[in-house]
Amino acid sequence: MKKKLIVAGFLPLLIIMGACTQFTPQPRTNPEGSLPAAYSLYPEEPATPDRWWQNFDDDELSGLVETALTANMDLLQAWARLKQANASAVKSGAAKYPSLDASGDYSHTRTRPESGGPAYNTETHELGLAASYELDLWGRINATTMADTLEANATREDMAATAMTVASEVASRWLEIKAQRELEKLVRAQIKTNETYLELIELRFENALSTALDVYQQREAVASAKSKLPPILLKQQTLHNQLNLLLGKPAGSTIVLAERPLPDMPAPPASGLPADLLAKRPDVRAAGLRLHSADWSVAAARADRLPSLSLTGNGQFNGAQLATLFDGWMYALAASITGPIFDGGSRRAEVERTRAVAEEHLYAYRETVLTAVMEVENAMAGEQWQRKYVAALQAELDAARNNFKEALARYVAGLTEYLDVLSALTSVQNLEISLVTNRLELLQYRIGLYEALGGDWMHALPLAEDQKDESPNEEQG
Structure with missing residues (x-):
């Protein structure tokens, strides 16, 4: 009879549960907005960026990047944030399961009667279990869990974006150090050349073949060449310090x-299509996942406006001695339903707030997509025009060297002043320096293109193995 009464009591609840409809986000159509069908410069080929730094075919660069991907402080912080997000998602998902708590109690009392009789002892042993479970009638718990899981997955993409940036920064610093070393050798050679010409001019002056003005002008050229060296050495030191920081040193x-x-410049990468960036760029994936997370938060806020149903159960054993602990027992089952009647519009405002947050994430996602396409286009255009500029600089340098040879020959023959020689020499030396710096800029445009195209290599980092067991299931949008 008791069992029938219990079933009869819970029957209305079961009917209510069967009639419940869980809140889920409405599917979005084309959240990324309009995208161009293809890039304006590169061919339409499947994008295949991998560990792009290996394209430079330099073990030194590869070793530096691999070291940074395991020791960089920004990346280690990103891993720590990922662990936090994963733990928060697990904690949120725990509400989907019942909770069970145990309690134990022991008391010992010694009593002496007022009549003066012998004292006696009283002992009490208690052992209890309490269980509770909230029925997710409207999907509030599930929606909250999904929102936190998607946020954790977005944090993983943030980590991947950090890894992508770290690799690019290491490669850029490495190239800059190489360029500064080339400039140092070049400037030292220019100093030596200018000193050699100074000795020749002084010798001609002693033989009355040149003027004091020629000597002073060449001395100025020597001093000018020497003044270029300290900034280069300073730049090398600061670049080494920056590289150390990237390596966690x-x-x-x-x-x-x-x-x-x-x-040398590696072969150009296959760019693929702009739509490929939705899957290849970690920042784009992170923005998309946060948009889906915001949509689930809206569903959770809507479900929170409806009543909630909780089931509780308690069992308790007690006895005067441990041996008789399980002789006396009691249990209780209860169900409670709570729902908002008047809250001053708090829950309705929360729904509107979460909808506004989702709208913000929608536009943030579209902006991230458009920014990604722009960065690829800019990198392509920069590399294209920088390549032409470097070729033009090389042609100008060749012409300047021919001009210098002719000016020097005419000066030796007494057909022109030394100022023409000095002007031609200065032009050659400035163009040599400009060519090195612009070759560096061309290589950096290529690094920018690799970074802009994204890739999948970030998800295979060594530390990623430590995260597999802790990561919640990924919700693909």
Whole structure:
């Protein structure tokens, strides 16, 4: 009879549960907005960016990047944030399961009667279990869990974006150090050349073949060449310190780099289509996941406006001695339903707030997509025009060298003043420096293109193995 009464009591609740409709986000159509069908410069090929730094075919660069991907402080912080987000998602999902708590109690009382009789002892042993479970009638718990899980997955994409940036920064610093070393060698050679010409001019002056003005002008050229060296050496030191920071080392740590010139430009990567960026760019994926997370938060806020149903159960054993603990027992089952009647519009306002947050994330997602396409286009255009500029600089340098040879020959023959020689020499030396710096800029445009195209290599980082067991299931949008 008792069992029938219990079933009869819960029957209305079961009917209510069967009639409940859970809140879920409405599917979005084309949240990324309009995208161009193809890039304006590169061919339409499937994008295949991998560990792009290996395209430079330099073990030194590869070693630096691999070290940074395991020791960089920004990346380690990103891993820590990912652990926090994963833990929050697990904590949120715990509400989907019943909770069970145990309690135990022991008391010992010694009593002496007022009549003066013998004292006696009283002992009480208690052991209890309490269980509770909230029925997710409207999907509030599920929606909250999904929102937190998607946020954790977005945090994983943030980590991937950080790894992508770290690799690019290491490659850029490495190239800059190479360029500064080339400039140092070049400037030292120019100083030596100017000193040699100074000796020749002084010798001609002693033989009355040149004027004092020629000597002073060449001395100025020597001083000008020497003044270019300290900034280059300072730049090298600061670049080494920046590279140490990227590698997780203190400034001043020794980094042994081979004495090699700037590498040649690798073959251009396949760019794929602009739509590929939705899957290849971690920042785009993170923005999309946060948009889906915001949509689930709206569903949770809507479900929170409806009543909630909780089931509780308690069981307790008690006895005067441990041996009789399970002789006396009691249990209780209860169900409670609570729902808002008047809250001053708090829950309705929360729904509107979460909808506004989702709208903000929608436009943030579209802006991120458009920014990604723009960065690819800019990198392509920059590389294209920088390549032409470097070629033009090389042609100008060749012409300047021919001009210098002719001016020097005419000066030796007494057909012109030394100022023409000095002007031609200065032009050659400035163009040599400009060519090195612009070759560096061309290589950096290529690094920018690799970074703009994104890739999948970030998800195979060594530390990623430590995260697999802790990561919630990914919700793909």
